[in-house]
Amino acid sequence: MARTLSSPGSGQRDQNRLLLIATRRSFTLIVYALLIALAFSMIFPYLWMLANSFKSRTDFFTNPYSVIPMPPTLSTYYDALTIGRMGVYLGNSILYAAVVLIVQLFIDSLAAYSFARVDFPGRETLFLAVLATLMLPGSVTLIPTFLIAHGLGLTNTFTGVVLPGFAGAFGIFLLRQFFLNIPRELEDAARIDGSGFFGTYWRIMLPLAKPAMVTLGVFIFLNEWSSFVWPLIILSDWKKYPVTVGIALFRDVNQINWPAVFAGSTIVSFPIVILFVLAQEYIIGGISLSGLKG
Amino acid sequence: MTTLAQPSQPVQSRASRQRELWKRVRKTWPGYLFISPAGLLITVFSYIAIIFSLYISFYQYDIISEARPFEGLENYTRALNDKLVRISFRNTFIYVIVIVPSITIISLLLAVLGNQVRRGRALFRTVFFIPTITPIVVTSMLWVWLYEPTGGINKLLELVNIEGPNWLFNPSTALPAIMIMTIWGAVGYYMIIFLAGLAEIPEVFYEAAKVDGAGRWHTFWSITIPLLRNSLIFAFVTLTIAAFQVFTQVFIMTQGGPMNSTQTVQMVVYHYAFQRFQMGYASAISWMLFGVIFFFSALQLKLFISRELY
Numbered sequence: 001m002a003r004t005l006s007s008p009g010s011g012q013r014d015q016n017r018l019l020l021i022a023t024r025r026s027f028t029l030i031v032y033a034l035l036i037a038l039a040f041s042m043i044f045p046y047l048w049m050l051a052n053s054f055k056s057r058t059d060f061f062t063n064p065y066s067v068i069p070m071p072p073t074l075s076t077y078y079d080a081l082t083i084g085r086m087g088v089y090l091g092n093s094i095l096y097a098a099v100v101l102i103v104q105l106f107i108d109s110l111a112a113y114s115f116a117r118v119d120f121p122g123r124e125t126l127f128l129a130v131l132a133t134l135m136l137p138g139s140v141t142l143i144p145t146f147l148i149a150h151g152l153g154l155t156n157t158f159t160g161v162v163l164p165g166f167a168g169a170f171g172i173f174l175l176r177q178f179f180l181n182i183p184r185e186l187e188d189a190a191r192i193d194g195s196g197f198f199g200t201y202w203r204i205m206l207p208l209a210k211p212a213m214v215t216l217g218v219f220i221f222l223n224e225w226s227s228f229v230w231p232l233i234i235l236s237d238w239k240k241y242p243v244t245v246g247i248a249l250f251r252d253v254n255q256i257n258w259p260a261v262f263a264g265s266t267i268v269s270f271p272i273v274i275l276f277v278l279a280q281e282y283i284i285g286g287i288s289l290s291g292l293k294g
Numbered sequence: 295m296t297t298l299a300q301p302s303q304p305v306q307s308r309a310s311r312q313r314e315l316w317k318r319v320r321k322t323w324p325g326y327l328f329i330s331p332a333g334l335l336i337t338v339f340s341y342i343a344i345i346f347s348l349y350i351s352f353y354q355y356d357i358i359s360e361a362r363p364f365e366g367l368e369n370y371t372r373a374l375n376d377k378l379v380r381i382s383f384r385n386t387f388i389y390v391i392v393i394v395p396s397i398t399i400i401s402l403l404l405a406v407l408g409n410q411v412r413r414g415r416a417l418f419r420t421v422f423f424i425p426t427i428t429p430i431v432v433t434s435m436l437w438v439w440l441y442e443p444t445g446g447i448n449k450l451l452e453l454v455n456i457e458g459p460n461w462l463f464n465p466s467t468a469l470p471a472i473m474i475m476t477i478w479g480a481v482g483y484y485m486i487i488f489l490a491g492l493a494e495i496p497e498v499f500y501e502a503a504k505v506d507g508a509g510r511w512h513t514f515w516s517i518t519i520p521l522l523r524n525s526l527i528f529a530f531v532t533l534t535i536a537a538f539q540v541f542t543q544v545f546i547m548t549q550g551g552p553m554n555s556t557q558t559v560q561m562v563v564y565h566y567a568f569q570r571f572q573m574g575y576a577s578a579i580s581w582m583l584f585g586v587i588f589f590f591s592a593l594q595l596k597l598f599i600s601r602e603l604y
Contacts, residue, residue: 031407038404039421042482045436046424048446065446111332118325121318126329133340135591139539139560140584143567143577144343144350150357167335197324226429228542233568244431248546251435258439265432276427280420283427287483288490290528 046269053077053262060259077267079260080250086264088239089246094271095158096231096242097224100165104220105213107167112175113201117187127176133169138229146233160234161242165224171216174289178212179205215286218279225272243268347577355574362574369578379579381554382562383586385469389558390537390590392473393480398529401481405488406518419489422482430479434546437475438462441547462548465555472543472556484529491525492518527598531591538587559583 047067052060053076054069063070080086114120115127145164146155154160186208187200195203206213228244235241238249247264254261276283351369353362373379408418425433440446441461448458461471499521503513519526541560544550550557550565559579567576 028411031410035404035407035411035418039418041478042421042424045433045440045446046428049432049436065449107331107335111329114325114328118322118328119318120322120325121315123325126333129341130332130336133336136340136344137535137539137584137587139563140347140580141340141343143563143573143580144346145339146567147346147350147357147573148338148343164335164339167332169336169340172332197328201328222427226431228429228431229564244429247435248431251438261435265435268432269428272427272429276423284419284423284486287486288493290487 049262049265049269052259053266055259057257057259076259076263079257080264080267083254084246084250084260084264085238086243086246086250086267089241089243090267092240092246093225093242093244096161097221099162100224101217101220103162103166104168104171105217108171108216109175109206109209109213110201111167112172113179113205114197115172116176116179117200117205118197130169130172134173142229142233145230149234155234156236156240158240161231161240164230165220165227168220171220174216174286175209175212178209182208211282214279215282215289218275218282219286221275222272222283348581350574351578351581353574354572355577356571357573358571365574369575370582372575373579373582378554378557378562378565379559379582382557382559383582385556386538386540386558386560386583388469389473389540390534393476393537394530394533396473396477397480397484397533398526400477401484401529402488402522402526404481404485405492406514408485409489409492419482419486422485424482425479426483430542431546433479434475434543437471438547441471463552465553468548468552468556472540472547475547476540476543480533484533487525487529488522491522495521523598527595530598531594534590534594535587538583538590 048065051067051069052064054072054074055063056069056071056073056075059070059073111130115123115130149155149160149163152160154163182205187204190200190204225242226244227242228248231242232245232248235245238246241249247261247268250264251261350362352365352367354365354369355362404422408415411418442448443458443460447461451458459467461467495518499517500513503517508516539560540558541564544556544558544561545564548556550561560583563576563580563583565576566572566579
């Protein structure tokens with residue numbers, strides 16, 4: 001096709017251009033309509049969850065799809081916290097997530113620093129051995145991990161829940177990439193000043209790696225907060241359940257009390273929403289990175 | 295001190311090479327110390343675990359009784375003839391074959407379309423991401439409610455005069471229902487992967503295509519798709535691996551029912567391992583699943599990489 005350099009006076013061409021603009025506009029409109037419709041489909045279920053969590057049972061049964069509770073009630077949250085024991089689960093989940101977050105960040109970053117900067121013999125082979133575990137499907141390691149934890153006497157204990165999450169191959173990989181990109185001169189200066197390996201890691205590298213640490217930290221937290229299968233298997237006492245297992249149990253025994261279940265679900269989701277609002281750029285940046293690396 | 299070995303010396307004796315190595319180890323030993331916590335955990339929970347899993351797959355192994363007789367391939371042959379295992383593999387295959395391409399195509403389209411609009415792109419990205427960060431347990435429970443006979447989904451279908459089924463209690467609609475929810479929940483994540491990939495494509499390619507008079511469609515196929523190769527491989531491979539191991543949605547929404555129509559391999563592994571305590575047998579099934587996952591991942595990588603030059 002010849003390119004249309006519009007010359008004034010050619011009516012046919014002007015009409016073509018108008019048509020082109022019109023199709024482009026309508027295309028944009030269709031795109032917007034589609035995206036907005038999809039966006040609604042993504043928001044609405046959660047909006048319903050939130051709205052229904054404030055509805056009395058009669059209000060829920062008569063108007064399950066209204067987004068405004070009439071009148072709003074907090075008794076659902078009371079039910080979720082008392083009958084549903086969501087308060088206990090919430091405390092457990094916060095503890096699990098916090099412990100795994102802190103310990104894994106430390107262990108991963110220490111290993112990552114070593115793999116990036118300490119030139120010990122066998123480094124490449126050992127790093128490959130760490131990376132290779134990323135290929136292992138969790139489905140194969142689930143049973144032996146349980147049996148090992150059982151053998152160590154960790155079934156139904158807090159330690160049993162958190163221990164397998166204390167190191168992550170993905171975290172080591174991510175942080176190593178980051179450390180490799182930090183200019184060597186910065187730590188050379190520290191080495192000359194007499195810092196050992198650990199001093200360099202702790203005083204120079206860790207502060208510099210803050211963005212990567214935050215990104216990884218957010219992922220560790222999200223993962224631990226949502227984790228379901230492992231705590232389900234390793235725990236047998238409800239007093240130790242995290243929110244995910246707890247809410248599932250609550251629904252199982254409370255199928256008719258949807259509003260209270262929704263109140264519980266809202267409690268489970270709330271910390272995630274806060275984290276997402278605060279750290280959205282880190283989350284999206286981290287996910288984008290993983291795709292580009294692949 | 296052991297500084298006799300000269301680096302310039304072309305052929306080093308074995309002894310001096312060993313001395314060199316020892317010198318390096320002495321200088322860098324904290325390196326080993328730093329990787330040891332991670333190394334220990336990964337050794338125990340990945341390497342020892344996987345060897346242990348393979349080992350017990352040849353035994354009759356439960357945590358209660360002390361007797362653990364060797365069974366050879368018995369667990370594997372039993373699995374091949376186990377109706378439940380067969381059904382679960384069939385369902386899992388259907389699940390993978392449907393959701394992997396669906397999620398890839400839909401999220402790719404969303405990314406390409408989202409990239410075209412100027413206003414509100416960040417907002418769309420945020421909204422599409424909500425299902426991804428919400429714990430899958432919560433989303434699954436929410437959809438149990440939406441899938442009720444008079445639930446939100448059927449109310450929507452009513453608007454276009456379709457009488458919706460009792461989604462999760464009908465053997466022919468339960469698995470599709472789970473698949474629809476999973477697709478809906480995952481597209482936002484992969485959209486972000488693809489948006490990042492799109493941002494990496496230099497604008498000049500599109501300008502060149504415009505100069506050549508290439509249409510939207512042609513540009514999409516000959517520029518966008520080939521240059522998104524890395525993101526596409528990542529999406530396809532990670533999705534396949536994850537989809538083969540689907541568990542939580544099924545566990546919450548249907549428990550494998552009705553009439554085993556939503557039994558997946560991981561559900562069956564869970565059933566044998568943690569409800570009937572047949573750890574050896576369950577391990578054998580999980581190894582069969584591992585084999586399938588490995589085969590398909592290798593196949594995909596091979597297919598993608600052989601087209602590298604294109």
